[in-house]
Amino acid sequence: MAQSRAARPEGWRGAARGWSPWHDRGGRLSALRGAAFALAILPGLWLAAALAGAWGPMALGAEPIHQAEHLTGLWALRFLLLSLALTPLRRITGWGRLAQVRRMIGLTAFAYAAAHFGLYVVEQQLQLLRVASEIVQRLYLAIGFAALLGFCALAATSFDRAIRAMGANWRRLHRVAYLIAVLGLAHFALQEKLDVAEPAFLFGLFAALMLHRTAIGLAPGRPWPELRILAVAALAAAATAGAEYLWHDTLTGLPAERILAANLDLASARPAVLVLAVAALPALIPLGRRVRSLARPSPRPLPAEGR
Template identity: 40%
Template sequence: MTQLPALSIAFMSPWTDRTGRFSPLKCAAFIGVLAPAAWIAIEAQQGWLGARPVTAAIHQSGLWAVRLLAMTLAVTPLRSALRWSKLIAVRRILGVSVLAYAGLHLLLYMLDQHFDIAHVGSEIVSRIYLVIGFLAFCALCILGATSTDGMIARLGAPRWTRLQQLVYPVAALASVHFFMQSKLDVSEPILMAGLFLLLLAYRLEQRWRGDLSPWRVAGLAALAALATAFGEALWYAVSVRAPFLLVLGANLDFSFTVRPCWFVLGAGAILLIARLLRPLMTPAGPSPRGRIGAMSAYPKTP
């Protein structure tokens, strides 16, 4: 019972740790997840969203939901690479923000449809990309509702941990939804899909082989970047009949833009640098595999 006040403070204040003390890391994360929403509001107020402001806001909120989902999934690999246990403190903030931006995305879509619930429902069931997006949102709601200390205690750590694996289907559904509504320019959907692939591959490799050496991290980064490049070329070859090899070769041409595969490679390089910096970090006890049992009681987000 003596822990309840501290937990209550931590719950009410996103910028405090579990003991109720101010956490600069959590405060920075909290400000960071609020910044995109604040910028969308400023753009709307200043008339910077163009001729169709609601449509632009719908796209921006959805884009940030996907970006924050990638950041949420990146917390555990970065924590593992650095052995920096404090990084886990921002995962709940990031995960809840994904749900918040996805909810804003849906709310703005309903606003665009003049809150005609019957029409919104008929649109969702008649358009496959909306069905996919709505399924992802429902899964996010489940993850968000079970992210509290109370729900972890009710479900039990093993069952709750299995439930949290829904985040991977959510990432897949979000990627497909993003692809299908992007029409011609799929650069950012390709980029996000490549990042999700990199992060998922890291987690799977870690589960199978334990701690990853720098060489393995570098290999995963290279493979994820290659898969992104081939995926982009295949998408354009199938969707608009563009020559596969021509699109693939465009990844080596930096005259106009940097292709998604290089950003994926850059994300992999960040993981590699984090792994190389591990000796400079304060030791955090036993290896991640040995800490799984201890971590199971700590609330985490999708």
Template identity: 40%
Template sequence: MLTLPRKYHAASIWLLYAVGLVPAAWGFWLGATGRLPGNPVKEFEHLLGLWALRFLVATLAITPIRDLLGINWIRYRRALGLLAFWYVLMHFLTYMLLDQYLNFPAILADIAKRPFITIGMAAFVLLIPLALTSNAWSIRRLGPRWVKLHRLVYVIAAAGALHFAMSVKVVGPEPWTYIGLVILLLLWRPIRPRFNRWKRRDDGRPQFNRA
């Protein structure tokens, strides 16, 4: 398998951050120059929400990709998770500033009374400690508690997909795709130890040597 030389690892992670932010910058530019169709604020809000969900799914897909295909992209997981966080934050700020004009009573009423917004808000709040602890210092400080804390990403992705499905009048193929992907990624967790045991037995080599 073609592997990226180690000397390019850091640069490739920065490239991922830069490329990952392109959809937000592009959407903002289209909106600012009047080229987003329909309601530009809604369009921009939707674009940010969708990319947030895509980055969440990509973050969760890193481990199954390594298990099933032997491709080790673990080095990109933190960047993907942080991109998801930045997109949720921008999605939330667009909602607060451009959609609701910082009308706090209306925002609070929305969070309390519209279940899809309550769920989105809960996912966003849960994402904050993960973003704050996604650094080497926190990993060292928290030890095994870090792993437990970061399992919340499964709950967040499930809540994000549910929030998407509940935000639309008719649940079409797009929300179903995300729901399906999140279900598959959730199911992989209990299957994974058995699969890796089977794989080790299969070739007699420790699984981590294959990456």
């Protein structure tokens, strides 16, 4: 009897480790999972404290609910793109453990998207009929709601039992994440209307991630990965500049030529330049490996025998 009572707390601790976000599947503490979990909750904790007034009454501006709604949507897009970036980063770094946090990061993106919608409902005084009417009448809201429905489908099937039950169909369904990213970026840009610098930057990162899945991408065994990473960065930057030019040329009436010229100026901080810098940064990893291999002294030949 005493032995069973002593074993029971250990069983509880084992179950807790199984559900803990900072333990791996073997129940061992994982620094990577712990860091990913901290990254996931810190923006939400900051926003919750700001809404509670912990950072002062003007931490979120004159319209705190609206600002928190904007920031949760922005973090949903950021975490979605981060989840899509984990596979290219795993191929670049050779660090297979990055796959362990992909589900956590994806569910974090869904949580912020759900909070984004929830704050919008609160902003509309919880009038659900009004919310539904706004979604039907406003294109950018309809696009954002479609992205949220896609998020719900992915979150509902992001568990081991669903993965086993769906088999190969699970992977097909979760390719919807790319469509969700497109819808989320369109929702963001249409909401911003004139100042689309931040949506354009996120679009450029998404373009880089998509380019990594093409013929110039990061499939294992292909030579010169640093050159292919730089090629992806250059193409993504060009796509960013072109997209921002077309946006202003067709939708806003702002001087699109001047905006394009600013994007082509490497001294500026326009979205295309930022995309080029961020997307090219991972090239340092294979480049560093190549430099180390060249600097390593070659082994001396063994002395010939029988002379």
